[in-house]
Amino acid sequence: MRPAADPDAIRTTTDPPPAGTAPGPAPRKRRGALRYFRRRLGFYLFTAWAAVSLNFVLPRFMPGNPADTLLRDLQDQTGQAPTPEQVHTAQTFFGDPTKDLLGQYLDYWKNLAHFDFGVSVTNYPTPVSQLVGQALPWTVLLVGTTTVLAWVLGTALGAYMGWKPGSRFDAIFAPTTTFLHAVPPFWLSLVALWGFSYKLGWFPVGGGYDPKVPFSLNNVWFVLSVLKYGALPACTLVFVGFNGWLFSMRNVMVTTVSEDYVLLARAKGLAAWRVLFKYAARNALLPNITGLAMAIGGILGGTLMTEMVFSYPGLGLLLMKATTGHDFPVMQAVFLMITLAVLVANLIADSVYVLLDPRTRDEG
Amino acid sequence: MTDPALLQVDGLSVDYLTPQGSARACSDISFTLRRGEILGVAGESGSGKSTLITALTRLQRPPAVTSAGRIVYHPADGEPVDLVAQSERALRRRRWRQLAIVMQSAMDCLNPVMRLGAQFTDVLRTHDPSLDRAAAWQRAGELVRMVGIAPDRLPAYPHELSGGMRQRSLIALALACDPDLVVMDEPTTAVDVVMQRQILAQVLRLRERFGFAVVFVTHDLSLLLELADRIAIMYAGRIVEIGSSADLYHRPKHPYTKGLRDSFPPLHAPLRELSGIPGSPPDLRDPLPGCAFGPRCPRAHAACEQAVPPLRTVEAQDVACVLYDPQNPEATAHA
Numbered sequence: 202m203r204p205a206a207d208p209d210a211i212r213t214t215t216d217p218p219p220a221g222t223a224p225g226p227a228p229r230k231r232r233g234a235l236r237y238f239r240r241r242l243g244f245y246l247f248t249a250w251a252a253v254s255l256n257f258v259l260p261r262f263m264p265g266n267p268a269d270t271l272l273r274d275l276q277d278q279t280g281q282a283p284t285p286e287q288v289h290t291a292q293t294f295f296g297d298p299t300k301d302l303l304g305q306y307l308d309y310w311k312n313l314a315h316f317d318f319g320v321s322v323t324n325y326p327t328p329v330s331q332l333v334g335q336a337l338p339w340t341v342l343l344v345g346t347t348t349v350l351a352w353v354l355g356t357a358l359g360a361y362m363g364w365k366p367g368s369r370f371d372a373i374f375a376p377t378t379t380f381l382h383a384v385p386p387f388w389l390s391l392v393a394l395w396g397f398s399y400k401l402g403w404f405p406v407g408g409g410y411d412p413k414v415p416f417s418l419n420n421v422w423f424v425l426s427v428l429k430y431g432a433l434p435a436c437t438l439v440f441v442g443f444n445g446w447l448f449s450m451r452n453v454m455v456t457t458v459s460e461d462y463v464l465l466a467r468a469k470g471l472a473a474w475r476v477l478f479k480y481a482a483r484n485a486l487l488p489n490i491t492g493l494a495m496a497i498g499g500i501l502g503g504t505l506m507t508e509m510v511f512s513y514p515g516l517g518l519l520l521m522k523a524t525t526g527h528d529f530p531v532m533q534a535v536f537l538m539i540t541l542a543v544l545v546a547n548l549i550a551d552s553v554y555v556l557l558d559p560r561t562r563d564e565g
Numbered sequence: 566m567t568d569p570a571l572l573q574v575d576g577l578s579v580d581y582l583t584p585q586g587s588a589r590a591c592s593d594i595s596f597t598l599r600r601g602e603i604l605g606v607a608g609e610s611g612s613g614k615s616t617l618i619t620a621l622t623r624l625q626r627p628p629a630v631t632s633a634g635r636i637v638y639h640p641a642d643g644e645p646v647d648l649v650a651q652s653e654r655a656l657r658r659r660r661w662r663q664l665a666i667v668m669q670s671a672m673d674c675l676n677p678v679m680r681l682g683a684q685f686t687d688v689l690r691t692h693d694p695s696l697d698r699a700a701a702w703q704r705a706g707e708l709v710r711m712v713g714i715a716p717d718r719l720p721a722y723p724h725e726l727s728g729g730m731r732q733r734s735l736i737a738l739a740l741a742c743d744p745d746l747v748v749m750d751e752p753t754t755a756v757d758v759v760m761q762r763q764i765l766a767q768v769l770r771l772r773e774r775f776g777f778a779v780v781f782v783t784h785d786l787s788l789l790l791e792l793a794d795r796i797a798i799m800y801a802g803r804i805v806e807i808g809s810s811a812d813l814y815h816r817p818k819h820p821y822t823k824g825l826r827d828s829f830p831p832l833h834a835p836l837r838e839l840s841g842i843p844g845s846p847p848d849l850r851d852p853l854p855g856c857a858f859g860p861r862c863p864r865a866h867a868a869c870e871q872a873v874p875p876l877r878t879v880e881a882q883d884v885a886c887v888l889y890d891p892q893n894p895e896a897t898a899h900a
Contacts, residue, residue, distance in 0.1 A: 367627075459626075461673040468624055469688040470660030479687070480676050558678060559722040 237562060238552055245548045252540045256533065257309050260295040261302075268295035271529055274322050290319035294533060318534040323526035329534045332519060339409050340508070340515035343431055344500045347438035352493050354439065355446025359489075360482040362447070363454020375451065382444035387506030390437045394510060397433055404433040407512035434511040438504060450489050457485040487558055494550025498543035568599040570639055571745055571778050572621075577634030577649075579613070579620045581849075582627070588849040590616040592802040594634070595876070600745070603772065603779040605793030605810070607786045607825065611846050613802035614782040615669070618750045621780065622666050623648055623656055638663070641745065662692050665739040667749040674735055675723035681709075681734060682719030685741055692742050708737040712767055729760040736764065740771060749781045753788070765792055787829050790814050798822050801847050801857035803873070808882025818884040820862050856887065868893050 260268075268291045275283050275291075283291070293308045312318070318329035362371045398406045410416070411426035418424065457463065458481050466480040508517035516535060523531035555561050579591040590613045598604050608614050619625040621636060636648040640663065648656070648664075668674045676684060685705035690696050696704070706716030712733035723731060732752060739747050749768075753761040769792065772779065781793060789796050790810050797807040798821065806819040817823045824842040844861035853859060855870035862869065868887045876883045877890070887893050 461668055461670055462676045464624060465666070465668060465674045466676070468622060468660060468666045469691070470657045470662070471687060471691050472657075475687065475691075479679070483678055484676070560677060560724050 237555055241548060241551045245544050249541060249544050252544070253310075253313065253537065254306075256537055256540075257294075257306060260533075268292045271295060271322065274527065275320075278322055279326075287320060290317060291530075294319060294530065319530040321523075321531050322528045323522065323531075324528075329530045332531060333516070333534055333538065336514060336516045336519040339513060340517065341500065342427075343409075343434060343508075343513060343515060344438070344504055345497070347435050347442060348493075348496050348500055350435075351439045351442030352446050352489070352496070355443035355448075356450045356486065356489050358443070359447040359450025360454050360477070360485065363451040363485065364458060364477055364481065366451075366455045366458075371451075374447075378444040378447050381441065382448060384441060385506075386437065386441045386504060387510055389441055390434065390507050390510040393433055393437050405430050409514045431513075434507055434513055438507060446489060446492070449492065450485060453485040453488055454481060457481050460484070487554070490553060490557060491550050494546045494553070495543075497549075498546030499539075500542070568601055570597050571600045571602075572598040572639070573635075573637040573645075574598075574621070575635045575637065577617075577620060577636060578632045579616050579625065579629055580632045581616075581629050583850070586850055589632075589852065590629070590802050590849060591620060594804055596797060596804065596807060598746070598778050598780065601772065601776045601778055602795065603781060603793045605789030605796040606780060606782045606799060607784065607789050607796060608799035609784060609846055611849075612799040613849075614784075614799055615750055616802075617799070618666070618748050618780070618782055621648075622660075622664055622748055623651070624666070638746075661688055661739075661744060662742040663745050665742070665744040665747045667735050667739045667747060667752045669751045670755060672728070672731065672755065675731060677723055680720050680722060681726065682706075685709075685719075685738060688738070688741055704741075708741055709734055711740070711771065712737045713763075729756050729763070732756055732760070732764060733767065736768065736771075740775065740777070743775060744777055746778045746780070749779060751783050752781075753783070761788070768792070785829075786825050798825065801852070802849060803857065803885065804876065804883075805858065805886070806882060806884045807876070808884075812881045816880070816882075818879055818882060818889065819858075819886050820864050820888075821858050822884075824863075856885075864888060866895050868895060 271291050272283050272288060275287065290312065293305065293312050316330045318333075320326050320328050321332055324332060358374070362368075362374060365371060394406065398404045405411070408430055409427065410423060410430055414420065414423045414426050416423060460481075463476060463480050466476045471480075505517040505521055507513070508515045509521055512518065516538075519531065520535050522528070523535065574594055574596050577591060577594040578589060580587040580589050592613075594617060596604065606614050606617065616625070616629065619629065620631055623636075625631070631649055634649065637645050638648050638659075639645045648659075651659075675681070682702055682705045685708060686698065686701040689701045689704055690698075702719065705719055709719065710716055714730055714734055714737070718726065718730070726734065732755065736752065739749075753764050756764065765788070768779065768781075771777075781789065783789060786796075786798075790813075793810050795808065796810050796813050797804045798813070798819065799805070800821050806813065806817070806822045808818075813822060814826060817826055821842070824840070827837075827840045828842060830839060842861055847853060847857050847860070853870070855872060856862070856865075856874055859865045859869040868890070874885045874887045874890065876885045879889045888895070
């Protein structure tokens, strides 16, 4: 017997069942997501415009006259007077005192649209776009693949470690990866190069492919040589790279597994893998996704040191050579590309995040 | 109350192992829960209520360990099993079909990146693999409708629901696989009093309909008086008094029960003077040799410090207090 426990006495108004049930999940929030995406896109377009315009403005505010300096360097390099076209492009990018700013600005955009960044000073008279175009695939191939590989490896291992913090696996690997994370990549590259290439002779000492094999993507031997030359730098990059992902994933995972919804998932008697993936890792993954997008944006910058150590013909090596040779057109083109790549990667991160975390989809 | 027993808890103890030594959060807990019965568990913060919940459902995580006792579960068909001795694998088959839980913070209990409906269908289809996707979704719709949520809210994400809806959907979720026992850990603390009444009314009505038993844990004794068939009062990890709601309210035996009762105003009776309980709960890492409530008890005397008093049947309820020890000269059995 219960005091005042007559259920009718406190009956609620909520019950009579409304007719009609939804037969399946409906895409009711798709519209909100699209609107969010459009707003973000607008923001990124504006940022891109600002970055490109800054690239135009900065040389014009530099003390002295960068365009004249560049043309003088060019003359020193080649021993002959620059052609009128070269003068024109140099002035498009670095300022022409005789033309009005607006006209220069429009010319600048026109050249950008044609991927015309002028000619390289150190590799005269190769156009900058050609130099960049040659280096780009190597970097995308090497750094892109290794970034993704390191991310997948680190995130998966981190999720497993954070699932059972304090387990033997965790106790051994957590300090090990902290140590490896602190190892500078170029140092490890040097050690790997010395050990595996000089001492053991398993891998070539440098370069991106075997120069004795004809350069053609249809040639199996060429592709194999690319893999052989890329193996050591790739392994080094993955080995250094995955530790950071592992560490951050593990730490987020440790706090996520103690969330109530993970406990409830366990109480529901769901299979262990489902609790791990759909409840714990699925939520712990979110910060790492942002991290991956940032890292992908950074790919175009190449990994300067690693590419240097392995003389890998990528953007990092190109940028390094341009810097030491004061090759401003090349530097400017590479920097512009890095900026745009970071922006695109951030846009992708934002969009993916909206798909992964419904809480960010809120309108308003 | 002639229903068969559903759960027999016998001498259950739970320890938290800390570097400073172990703390016994639940000590020698024994009670029997009958089919369809609502047992309320009341106590202050830190009295071991929530620890008891995770121990009953075998959901505790290190550093908590069940150090002694048995939790014997009597299925509707089949042999009784001791849940403490079951493997995680065997438990998983029982979870939700026989043993469901409603947890305290509805805010944090739903997976923020899954649609509400999906959090129903995954458990439905786990325990009934023959159920196809559409049928599971249909069933989820029926379940949420029972607690007054329109089925067209199923595709919503948890953050799009109000606090009350979330809490009610957790109750609907607990009933998804028609369990024998639903354990509820303060399911109404995060909602306002109006929603609290609605939820309690729904729990009672659904209990009438489906006949599940409930262990309902709260710090709010007044709430239990309206909801529970029987009430257990916990103090410092022990049950100090257990009996029917009416007996406990009208004829509390333990000084602590009296203190709890007198610290909130009665709803349907003339007002009486309210009084609190001075002091704070003891440190579980350093238990007293005698009654843990002694230092705060208005009727404490020398006998209280000698040994932990066992539960004794006094009239209609069981109480752990030396005042009811027939050998105690200070005993005032009919205080």
